[in-house]
Amino acid sequence: MTDLQRPDCVALDAADPLAPLREQFVLPDGVIYLDGNSLGALPRATASRVQTVVADEWGQGLIRSWNTAGWIDLPQQVGNKIARLVGAAPDELVVTDSTSINLYKVLSAALTIARADAPQRRVIVSERENFPTDLYIAQSLAAQHGCQLELVEQGRAVDRLRDDVAVLLLTQVNYRSGALYDMAAVTAAAHAAGALTIWDLAHSAGALPIDLNGAQADFAIGCGYKYLNGGPGAPAFVWVHARHVNRVPQPLAGWHGHAAPFVFTPDYQPAAGIARYLCGTPTLLSLAALDCGVDSVLAAEPLGGMQALRRKSVALSDLFIRLVDARLHAHPLAVATPRDARQRGSQVALRFDGDGYAVVQALIDRGVIGDFRAGDKTRGDADLLRFGFTPLYLRHVDVFDAVQTLREVLDSGVWRDARSARKGAVT
Numbered sequence: 323m324t325d326l327q328r329p330d331c332v333a334l335d336a337a338d339p340l341a342p343l344r345e346q347f348v349l350p351d352g353v354i355y356l357d358g359n360s361l362g363a364l365p366r367a368t369a370s371r372v373q374t375v376v377a378d379e380w381g382q383g384l385i386r387s388w389n390t391a392g393w394i395d396l397p398q399q400v401g402n403k404i405a406r407l408v409g410a411a412p413d414e415l416v417v418t419d420s421t422s423i424n425l426y427k428v429l430s431a432a433l434t435i436a437r438a439d440a441p442q443r444r445v446i447v448s449e450r451e452n453f454p455t456d457l458y459i460a461q462s463l464a465a466q467h468g469c470q471l472e473l474v475e476q477g478r479a480v481d482r483l484r485d486d487v488a489v490l491l492l493t494q495v496n497y498r499s500g501a502l503y504d505m506a507a508v509t510a511a512a513h514a515a516g517a518l519t520i521w522d523l524a525h526s527a528g529a530l531p532i533d534l535n536g537a538q539a540d541f542a543i544g545c546g547y548k549y550l551n552g553g554p555g556a557p558a559f560v561w562v563h564a565r566h567v568n569r570v571p572q573p574l575a576g577w578h579g580h581a582a583p584f585v586f587t588p589d590y591q592p593a594a595g596i597a598r599y600l601c602g603t604p605t606l607l608s609l610a611a612l613d614c615g616v617d618s619v620l621a622a623e624p625l626g627g628m629q630a631l632r633r634k635s636v637a638l639s640d641l642f643i644r645l646v647d648a649r650l651h652a653h654p655l656a657v658a659t660p661r662d663a664r665q666r667g668s669q670v671a672l673r674f675d676g677d678g679y680a681v682v683q684a685l686i687d688r689g690v691i692g693d694f695r696a697g698d699k700t701r702g703d704a705d706l707l708r709f710g711f712t713p714l715y716l717r718h719v720d721v722f723d724a725v726q727t728l729r730e731v732l733d734s735g736v737w738r739d740a741r742s743a744r745k746g747a748v749t
C-alpha cells in the first residue's frame with residue numbers, strides 16, 4: 323500500500339460533493355476539531371437565531387411568544403426534523419429533557435410493559451462498557467422495580483437473552499470503542515427471546531443512517547449536543563414505537579405531558595402519543611439552538627442525506643486508520659475500533675501504551691482537539707485516545723494534518739512535558 327500524501331487529500335476534498343456543508347460552521351482558525359462526537363461545532367446560524375429569540379421573541383413578545391412565535395410547538399417541530407434522520411414517522415419523536423432523564427422515562431415504561439406481559443422477567447441486560455449514566459439510571463430503576471441489571475462484555479448482549487430478560491438496553495455506537503451494533507438484527511434477536519429493546523442513539527443520530535421503524539425497535543433516546551450540533555446541554559430526544567406509546571404513562575408525569583396542560587385540572591391524564599413523554603416547560607433558548615443544529619444536518623438532504631454523510635464519515639475514518647498504520651507504526655499505538663467500517667460509528671479510538679492523557683493534551687496544545695477516555699484499570703481496560711470524524715465539517719486534509727501532528731508529538735516525545743499532564747475537571 324502506497325502512503326497517501328497531503329496533495330492526495332487536497333484532491334479528495336476538491337472532489338467531495340459535501341465539502342460546501344463546512345461553510346455552515348464557525349470553526350476557529352488553526353484548529354482541527356475531532357471531538358464533534360462529544361460536543362458538535364457551532365453552526366453560523368445559531369447565534370443570530372438565539373439573539374432573535376432573546377431580543378425579539380422574549381424581549382418584545384414576552385409571554386405572547388409561546389403562541390405568536392410558536393414556542394409551544396417547538397419540541398414537536400424539532401422532533402419531527404430529527405425523526406427524518408432516524409427513521410421515525412412524524413409525531414413519533416419529541417425533543418425534551420436530557421438523555422439521562424429520557425432514559426429514565428423509557429426504561430421505566432419498558433419495564434412496566436415487559437413485566438405486565440411476563441412478570442417473571444426481572445433482568446435488564448446492558449454492557450459493562452456502556453456509557454455510565456445509562457448504567458446508573460438502569461441501576462436506580464432496577465432497584466425501584468425489583469429487577470436486576472446484568473452487565474455483559476461488549477458485543478455479547480445477544481448471548482444473554484433468555485426468558486428472564488425484560489429489557490435489552492444498548493447504545494448503538496459505543497462511546498469508547500466506536501463499535502456499531504446492527505440495530506435490526508439485535509432487535510430481532512431480542513424480540514425472538516421475548517425482550518424489549520431500548521436504543522441509545524447518542525453516538526449515532528446525525529452520524530449514520532438509522533431506521534427505527536424499519537428495525538422494529540421499541541424505544542430510543544438520543545443526544546442533542548453531539549452529532550446534532552445543538553450546543554452544550556442541548557435538550558435530548560425520545561421516540562417510542564406506536565405499538566407501545568399509549569400503553570403506559572411514563573413516570574415523570576409533568577404538566578407538559580398532560581392531555582390538556584392548560585386546563586389546569588388537578589388529576590393527571592397523559593397526552594396521547596409521544597407528547598406524554600414531555601415533562602415540564604421546554605428550555606426554549608437551548609431548543610432554538612438545537613433547531614439550528616438539526617438544520618445543519620438536514621442541509622445534507624439535497625446532497626444525499628445521511629447515506630452520503632455516512633459514506634464520507636467512513637472515508638474519513640478509513641483514511642485516519644490507513645495513515646495511522648502507515649505513519650505511526652513505530653509507536654506503541656493500536657487501533658481499538660473495529661477496522662471493518664460496517665462495525666463502527668463515526669469515531670476511531672487508539673490504544674496507547676503510555677500516558678494517553680498527556681498525548682491528547684499535547685495534541686490540543688497544537689490545535690488538534692480529540693479527547694481521552696480512561697479505561698477501568700480494575701478490569702484491565704486500556705486508556706483510549708478518541709477521535710471523532712464529523713463528515714459535515716471535516717476535510718480529508720484535516721485527517722492528514724491531525725495524523726501528522728500526532729506523529730510529531732510522538733516522535734519528539736514532547737507529550738512527556740509536565741504541562742500536558744495537568745488534568746482539567748472535564749476530560
Ligand SMILES: *Cc1c(COP(=O)(O)O)cnc(C)c1O
Pocket residue numbers: 420421422423452453455456493497522524525545558
Ligand atoms: C453523551 C451520552 C449521554 C449524555 O447524557 P446527558 O443526560 O446528556 O448527560 C448519555 N448516554 C450516552 C450513551 C452518551 O454517549
